[in-house]
Amino acid sequence: MTTEEKKEKLTDIMASFIGHTAIHLPDDVVSKLEALRAAEDDPAALSIYDMMFKNMRLAADLGRPSCQDTGLVQFRIECGSRFPLIHQLSEILHDAVMKATAETPLRPNAVEIFDEYNTGSNTGTGAPALFWDIIPDSDSCGIYTYLAGGGCSLPGQAMVLMPGDGYEGAARIVLDRITSYGLNACPPLLVGVGIAGSIETAALHSKLALLRPVGSHNPNEKAAAMERLLEDSINAIGIGPQGLGGSSSVLGVNIEYSVRHTATIGVAVSFGCWTHRRGHIVFDSNLDCTTDTHHGFTCGR
Numbered sequence: 001m002t003t004e005e006k007k008e009k010l011t012d013i014m015a016s017f018i019g020h021t022a023i024h025l026p027d028d029v030v031s032k033l034e035a036l037r038a039a040e041d042d043p044a045a046l047s048i049y050d051m052m053f054k055n056m057r058l059a060a061d062l063g064r065p066s067c068q069d070t071g072l073v074q075f076r077i078e079c080g081s082r083f084p085l086i087h088q089l090s091e092i093l094h095d096a097v098m099k100a101t102a103e104t105p106l107r108p109n110a111v112e113i114f115d116e117y118n119t120g121s122n123t124g125t126g127a128p129a130l131f132w133d134i135i136p137d138s139d140s141c142g143i144y145t146y147l148a149g150g151g152c153s154l155p156g157q158a159m160v161l162m163p164g165d166g167y168e169g170a171a172r173i174v175l176d177r178i179t180s181y182g183l184n185a186c187p188p189l190l191v192g193v194g195i196a197g198s199i200e201t202a203a204l205h206s207k208l209a210l211l212r213p214v215g216s217h218n219p220n221e222k223a224a225a226m227e228r229l230l231e232d233s234i235n236a237i238g239i240g241p242q243g244l245g246g247s248s249s250v251l252g253v254n255i256e257y258s259v260r261h262t263a264t265i266g267v268a269v270s271f272g273c274w275t276h277r278r279g280h281i282v283f284d285s286n287l288d289c290t291t292d293t294h295h296g297f298t299c300g301r
């Protein structure tokens with residue numbers, strides 16, 4: 001296969017995978033929604049869950065996105081330094097987003113800053129967003145896809161705290177955002193919390209936290225304990241699915257972190273909505289692929 005043929009193959013698979021993730025929620029999110037419904041006894045909340053499952057069935061049957069807001073497309077790339085198409089990957093993902101936008105179709109959401117026009121393709125200056133990590137001595141490539149909706153992006157916040165604010169300060173930011181804008185994000189929510197030394201590292205961690213499986217916990221016991229505390233605290237507010245009340249308001253709370261400066265605690269929070277459209281696909285050097293998020297996706301289809 002020539003390089004051009006390989007580029008075309010990878011573009012086609014990624015466009016197909018992006019479209020698939022717009023229509024079908026990831027397996028872990030579906031399982032969590034089933035568990036939340038089974039544990040719920042509030043009549044309004046139960047009817048909302050039933051509507052969500054009907055929505056999922058109709059999206060699959062009709063081949064249409066699970067929400068009209070198909071978001072801005074973002075990628076987390078964990079690419080081996082010896083992956084054959086590493087140098088072409090930015091162009092491939094750009095073209096895959098254009099193709100998925102036309103073929104799925106996805107709603108065009110990318111608006112150019114200052115010039116204020118919709119590009120019509122979900123691409124543009126800095127779009128799609130690519131968050132790279134190069135893996136030494138590897139010839140495979142893992143790609144997380146994420147469709148960042150407007151409503152679930154709205155409550156996001158990042159700031160730098162004084163050390164005296166402590167981890168209680170981080171918790172306060174999360175709970176303030178949940179109680180002020182959480183409804184706009186279509187709960188139950190996946191809450192991604194980033195803690196680091198500066199604002200941009202915390203913000204990136206909060207987004208990466210959203211890519212972790214629902215139901216997973218940070219391997220650090222203290223971080224995992226904070227995840228559970230925040231989850232219990234948010235559920236105790238009683239927001240419920242779509243804000244109509246209920247025993248659960250979150251799919252989970254995921255915390256990711258890196259070191260902080262002695263004089264600062266950077267904190268950020270990002271949110272995923274009930275249609276948390278995250279996908280993960282891994283390519284080997286022959287461009288054969290597997291996904292651990294969507295059991296119904298066939299690579300190369």
Ligand code: SF4
Pocket residue numbers: 067068069070071149150151152184185186273274275
């Ligand atoms: S928050 Fe999520 S479910 Fe609600 S409108 Fe936005 S993308 Fe759709």
